[in-house]
Amino acid sequence: xxxxxxxxxxxxxxxxxxxxxxxxxxxxxxxxxxxxxxxxxxxxxxxxxxxxxxxxxxxxxxxxxxxxxxxxxxxxxxxxxxxxxxxxxxxxxxxxxxxxxxxxxxxxxxxxxx
Amino acid sequence: xxxxxxxxxxxxxxxxxxxxxxxxxxxxxxxxxxxxxxxxxxxxxxxxxxxxxxxxxxxxxxxxxxxxxxxxxxxxxxxxxxxxxxxxxxxxxxxxxxxxxxxxxxxxxxxxx
Numbered sequence: 001x002x003x004x005x006x007x008x009x010x011x012x013x014x015x016x017x018x019x020x021x022x023x024x025x026x027x028x029x030x031x032x033x034x035x036x037x038x039x040x041x042x043x044x045x046x047x048x049x050x051x052x053x054x055x056x057x058x059x060x061x062x063x064x065x066x067x068x069x070x071x072x073x074x075x076x077x078x079x080x081x082x083x084x085x086x087x088x089x090x091x092x093x094x095x096x097x098x099x100x101x102x103x104x105x106x107x108x109x110x111x112x113x114x
Numbered sequence: 115x116x117x118x119x120x121x122x123x124x125x126x127x128x129x130x131x132x133x134x135x136x137x138x139x140x141x142x143x144x145x146x147x148x149x150x151x152x153x154x155x156x157x158x159x160x161x162x163x164x165x166x167x168x169x170x171x172x173x174x175x176x177x178x179x180x181x182x183x184x185x186x187x188x189x190x191x192x193x194x195x196x197x198x199x200x201x202x203x204x205x206x207x208x209x210x211x212x213x214x215x216x217x218x219x220x221x222x223x224x225x226x227x
Contacts, residue, residue, distance in 0.1 A: 002154075036218075044157070044205065089156050094194040100209070101170070102146060102216060104156030 002027045002103040004090050009075045009108035013080055021075040021097065021108055023064075023090035033057075033066050038087045047075075047088070069108040075097040116140060118219035120206050126225045127196055134192045135222045139208030146189050147216060148181060149205040150174065157205055163189060196226045 007022040025031065035047040035057070048057030053068035062077045073090060090105040116218040119138045127133050137214075139146050143164050150156035160179070161171045165186035177197075193200055203223050207216040 004208050042206075046217075048213050049215065067225040091156070100145070100214070100216075101159040102149075102157070103159070103208075105155065106178075109179055 001109055002031070002092060002094055004092070006090050006105035006108050010111060011108060012086065012111045013088050014113050015082055016079045017112075019077040019080045019084075021088055021090075021107060021110070023030035023073045025073065025090075025092050027071075027092055027094065027103075029094060031094055032100075033064070034091040034093065035062070035064055035073070035075050036089045036091060036104075038089070038107075044089070049111070062088055068083070080110070082112045082114055085110055085112045088113065118203075118206055118208055118217050120219040120222050122222055123220060124223050124225075126227065128227050130150075130195055132192065133196060133224065134190055135204055135224075136189070137189045137206030137208075137219060139188070139206070141187075143208035143210055143217075144186070145209045146183055146215075147187070147207045147209075148191050149207065151203040151205055151221070152201075160191075172205075176210055180200075196224075198222060198226050200224060201226045205214045 001084035003026045005024050014082040031053040034049045036044045037047045050057040056065045062075050064075045087107045087109050089107045093100045093103045121136045121212045145176045146163045147162040151157040161181050163183040178194045181191045203221045209216045
């Protein structure tokens with residue numbers, strides 16, 4: 001079945017540091033890939049997505065590229081801010097069936113120090 | 115605000131009691147999903163509706179769980195004879211057809227004592 005593996009956390013960075021959060025996946029067919037973010041006290045929000053190989057999703061300075069050859073969708077940001085402190089979830093949606101249910105990774109907590 | 119809403123936001127109940135949660139999706143969305151999230155884990159799929167039809171249920175959804183979406187608008191998730199293992203955040207999401215973005219509600223946090 002489908003699965004998503006995220007790097008172990010938590011991650012603590014200083015403001016303006018470079019961020020990479022690794023995500024790899026296992027899926028049949030051609031899934032769409034997502035990063036969701038959960039800020040303290042808030043619900044899950046879509047951060048970015050990519051629907052086919054080599055697509056790059058981007059939003060709020062974050063980027064991730066759909067790499068089919070390495071089955072990866074790593075999240076990057078060049079300069080993190082304190083306001084980026086949140087839990088980040090990588091997810092995939094099975095593109096082969098009518099049900100586009102999401103399969104999530106465990107999530108990783110990012111804390112950014114001033 | 116026209117986002118996904120869930121009610122109640124918090125529920126504390128005693129083991130063996132029944133509980134019901136409600137989800138109101140974004141009005142033009144025909145797909146509605148329920149997920150469950152436990153501490154330190156990502157959300158796990160429970161069930162999915164296209165309009166009023168329940169098209170898929172996860173093996174996580176035991177016989178004590180039932181979900182409805184009677185008119186293809188709001189949905190309810192009922193848990194009968196709750197167990198301590200049912201304690202979790204229950205999330206609802208909605209989307210349009212196809213690989214469209216799912217928009218999540220704030221969740222209902224259930225604690226079974």
